[in-house]
Amino acid sequence: MSALPQVDYVGEPRGLLQRLHELIQMARESIVLQMYLFAADGHLSLLRPGHATFPLAGTVGGWLLEKRRREPHVLIVVLLDTNTPDDPTRVRLPGELVRHQLERAGVLVLNANLFHTRFDARRTWLPGMDFHRRWREFGARDWVARQQRWQTLHNVEDHRKNLVIDQGAWGAVTSHNLFDAAAAWHENLLCFDGEAARALWHTARRALQLALEIPQRLDEAQRTALLALLSREARGSPPFQPQPPRPELEALTAPEAPALPPPAPRRARVRVLDSEHIRPCLEAAITRVPPGGHIAVATTYFSDLEMLERLFSAARAGVSVRVLIDDLCALPLPAPHAFAVRQFVNRRVIEAARTRAPSGFELRIHASGAGAMMHLKTAAFSSEQGAVLIGGQANYTPNSFNGAWWETDVEVESPELVADFLAHFDALWRLPTCAPPAPRPRGLPWAQVSLALLALLARCGWRP
Secondary structure (H helix, E strand, O other): OOOOOEEEEEOOHHHHHHHHHHHHHHOOOEEEEEEOOEEOOOOOOOOOOOOOOOOHHHHHHHHHHHHHHHOOOOEEEEEEOOOOOOOHHHOOOOOOOHHHHHHHOOOEEEEOOOOOOOOOOOOOOOOOOOHHHHHHHOOOOOHHHHHHHHHHHHOOEEOOOEEEEOOOOEEEEEOOOEEHHHOOOEOOEEEEOHHHHHHHHHHHHHHHHHHOOOOOOOOHHHHHHHHHHHOOOOOOOOOOOOOOOOHHHHHOOOOOOOOOOOOOOEEOEEEEEEHHHHHHHHHHHHHHOOOOOEEEEEEOOEOOHHHHHHHHHHHHOOOEEEEEEEOOOOOOOOHHHHHHHHHHOOHHHHHHHHHHOOOOEEEEEEOOOOOOOEOOEEEEEEEOOEEEEEEEOOOEOHHHHOOOEEOEEEEEEOHHHHHHHHHHHHHHHOOOOEEOOOOOOOOOOHHHHHHHHHHHHHHOOOOO
């Protein structure tokens, strides 16, 4: 019988980035990075420049460039959602994009093919919504802008943030986007080897195969090298190789980040969950917790009322349930978008917690106006009978569970890993910036108006 995979939980900002650096350094054949947002401050089309104090995108991009120069035989592939821009004239601040720096050095930078996400192909009543029917008319040159408009109209994403090296020797699933404003956010990462890392490689390989169906800026040699990589099977796992702390990470300051112990290697059963498989595992985990057990959920966005009702039912059955969400004020959005996000996203769950939460259920909201968003998407389920951790990228929203947004989570059976996460969760729960929902102001019907508007949006196919 093979040994259980090694799994580490990393929640401290410097430690998380140090772990990404170590995996990059360990790679001997290939690195595949799937990333939702990978851009410097001011280089995202929607988000305003946030005057970020740490160059997160440039730092990780620099590690990939350094690896490419030093070990050119290692094939490096970066697969991006098209919310990461490709046209420097369409971003908010001038400057060379990180993705272009990588391309120029020979790193393969691809755009994710989103046509296999779950969406209603009949909805074509707005300009650009029919891109899934007409995409063959266009080449790679303006692909990102066209697909980005299309994906916004259909509310689909490749929301994954995964790193896998050497066809599954080691893998990491994280909540962390690589854009500068997110450097000091509250994030986590799960790093593992064994069968779980090989399963993550299969997920990445499928994503790359789909990406090759659409136009990409690859020359013949690059395409040949990528096809050769995709033909290789997952390989074994060498021992983890710690690296000296990166000196540039000393400049990363996260004043609100709780002090956490360094990652401890654990041996545990690990299962990689993709998109539609995440929800059934969460539902089963909730159901398995007996009276007297505990559930702790951290999710930036929470709008799935069916999942909320399951948590309410668990609380009524005698389970202690704590849920931590964010107020989203750290997102550097333009004023109209910021107003809409902060008024509508999470509104239904907040109102339900105010009006009908049972005893044993507690919701707290992290106030992120100072710049540090609570960006975890992880839950712990524990009792005397066992402990399970499920975490990764999936927020508790319908589109995160139904395949409209591609996500990766991992399920880990380990009291030790649950304890590692709960140390992080409890530290955030106790922050002065975390508090229960404020009482609804008297005389203002805005809550009812916003709920009615949300119901209207749902009828149009939008469920934020």
